[in-house]
Amino acid sequence: MRIEPDVGGQAVATLLDGKATKDAIFAELEPRVSALAEQDVVPGLATVLVGDDPASQNYVRSKHRDCAAVGVRSISRELPGDVSQAELEAVIDELNADPACSGYIVQLPLPGHIDTGAVLARIDPAKDADGLAPSSLGRLVLGEPGPLPCTPRGIIELLRRYDIPLAGAHVAVVGRGITVGRALGLLLTRKSENATVTLCHTGTRDVAAETRRADIVVAAAGVPHLITPDHVKSGAAVLDVGVSRVDGVLTGDVAPGVADVAAHLSPNPGGVGPMTRAMLLTNVVEAAERARGQVLAGRGA
Ligand SMILES: Nc1nc(=O)c2c([nH]1)NC[C@@H]1CN(c3ccc(C(=O)N[C@@H](CCC(=O)O)C(=O)O)cc3)C=[N+]21
Numbered sequence: 001m002r003i004e005p006d007v008g009g010q011a012v013a014t015l016l017d018g019k020a021t022k023d024a025i026f027a028e029l030e031p032r033v034s035a036l037a038e039q040d041v042v043p044g045l046a047t048v049l050v051g052d053d054p055a056s057q058n059y060v061r062s063k064h065r066d067c068a069a070v071g072v073r074s075i076s077r078e079l080p081g082d083v084s085q086a087e088l089e090a091v092i093d094e095l096n097a098d099p100a101c102s103g104y105i106v107q108l109p110l111p112g113h114i115d116t117g118a119v120l121a122r123i124d125p126a127k128d129a130d131g132l133a134p135s136s137l138g139r140l141v142l143g144e145p146g147p148l149p150c151t152p153r154g155i156i157e158l159l160r161r162y163d164i165p166l167a168g169a170h171v172a173v174v175g176r177g178i179t180v181g182r183a184l185g186l187l188l189t190r191k192s193e194n195a196t197v198t199l200c201h202t203g204t205r206d207v208a209a210e211t212r213r214a215d216i217v218v219a220a221a222g223v224p225h226l227i228t229p230d231h232v233k234s235g236a237a238v239l240d241v242g243v244s245r246v247d248g249v250l251t252g253d254v255a256p257g258v259a260d261v262a263a264h265l266s267p268n269p270g271g272v273g274p275m276t277r278a279m280l281l282t283n284v285v286e287a288a289e290r291a292r293g294q295v296l297a298g299r300g301a
Contacts, residue, residue, distance in 0.1 A: 013258075013265035016158055016239065022274035025157070026070050029285050033071040036288055043288035044073040045129060045281070046095050046104035050088065050114070051081030056107050063105075066277050072284055075101055081111055088114060089122055096124040102288040103129030103147075105280065108179070126291070129283045132179060140186050147283050152184035154275030155218060155239060155266075156193065164216065164237050164264060167194040172214035174227070174253070176201040180220040180241055207231070219253035229257040237264035241272045 036043060045067050047060045060076070067074035075098075077091050088110075095101045104127055110116045123133045131140070131147040139146035159166060171188055175181035176199055188195040198210050201221075211217045211231040219227045220241035232238055242253030252268035259265050266272055 012260060013238070013262040014162075016162055016237070016264050016266035016271060018154070018158055018266060018271040018274040021158055021161055022278040024161075025278040025282065026066070029070050029281060032285050032289070036285075036292060037071070039292060041288055041292050042071075042073050042100075043102045043284050044075055044098075044100045045284045046075035046077060046098075046101045048077045048079070048088075048091060048095070048104060048106040050079045050083055050107070050110055060107055063277060063280060066281055070281050070285075072281060073100065075104070083111075083114075085114055085118070088119060092119060092122045096122075096127060101127065102291060103127045103284040105130045108132075127287060129280055129287065131183075131283065137178070137183065140183065143190065147287070148187065148279070149179060149183040150276045150279040150283065151180045151220075151241065151272060152187045153279040153282075154272055155184060155241070156187055157279065158239070158266060158272065158275050159216070159237065162264065166216075169195050169215040170198070170213060171195045171216040171218065172198045172200060172211040173218045173220065174200045174207060174211065175218075175220035175222065175242065177220065177222075181218075184218060184220070221253055223253055224251040225255040226253045227258060228255045229261045232258055232261045234261055235263040236261075237266075238262040239266035239272060240268035243268055243273075 033043060047063055049056060049060045064074045064076065079088060079091065095104050106119055110119065120133050125133055125135045128136050128147050131149040136146045140148065166188065173181045173184050181199060185197045185199045187193060188197050200207050200210050204210060208231045211227065212233050214233065214236060216237045217227060217232060218239045218241060222242040222244055224244045224246050227238065238254055238258055240252040240254035244251050250269065
């Protein structure tokens with residue numbers, strides 16, 4: 001699929017279609033879920049949602065829709081915005097102990113009075129569907145196997161499925177948040193990806209100079225239309241991850257004219273968001289497969 005040019009005659013980027021790719025990944029998960037079902041295992045994803053932010057409620061709803069589409073059981077825990085640390089941690093303990101829950105996520109951000117780090121540290125690493133628990137991030141730094149953060153994993157999977165090479169490529173990541181930028185830098189510099197990464201942030205002197213040298217630009221700063229055409233080398237791949245609300249309209253980090261300069265563009269919406277959800281479901285199915293394998297190993301099977 002191609003994005004329509006706004007001016008005639010200019011090169012227009014090929015769309016990196018996260019929605020279609022998510023559907024393909026879901027279709028690949030279905031036989032794995034069926035194989036587990038034959039062994040009487042139904043993977044279960046739980047979501048923990050605190051407060052009544054409409055955007056968070058929306059995300060969580062779509063995760064439950066995804067579960068239904070793939071055959072994963074979904075478990076929902078909704079807590080009031082004034083929940084105490086102890087009450088929230090009790091829910092975490094419950095999910096850690098619940099055999100029906102293969103993996104779960106605690107929807108972020110949590111209210112300011114909650115110690116988010118303490119909550120994430122309490123997640124059983126075997127059930128960390130987000131890959132955001134400190135032990136999972138530690139494993140990523142150490143190069144040990146473990147659940148990977150969904151958005152960075154989704155970005156790499158999207159590039160892979162469109163045959164955009166990473167080995168030797170120069171990737172400029174804009175944004176150092178834990179869920180996207182920081183973790184993506186760690187994934188991309190593994191031997192298996194072998195990319196060279198420039199991690200830009202608010203302290204970067206000249207972001208445009210860094211991104212212009214890059215084969216791939218990942219915009220995850222949360223600054224509306226930060227990346228303009230003059231930030232992008234002709235023929236680069238650009239992925240729009242940031243999302244902000246401007247006058248009620250969801251606005252990405254990538255300005256519209258970039259489609260005339262880039263060779264590939266992952267839009268927002270329709271790009272990395274659906275890939276994040278695809279990787280969440282993948283992490284849950286993998287967690288259920290691992291748990292099943294351990295049961296079999298424990299029996300000497
Ligand atoms: N513990 C935790 N894990 C998360 O993964 C997490 C989180 N907290 N907090 C909030 C962010 C945001 N996030 C999105 C996921 C999918 C879309 C998505 O699929 N968006 C669609 C459009 C919206 C829709 O159709 O629902 C798209 O981009 O096409 C968006 C945003 C996950 N997050």
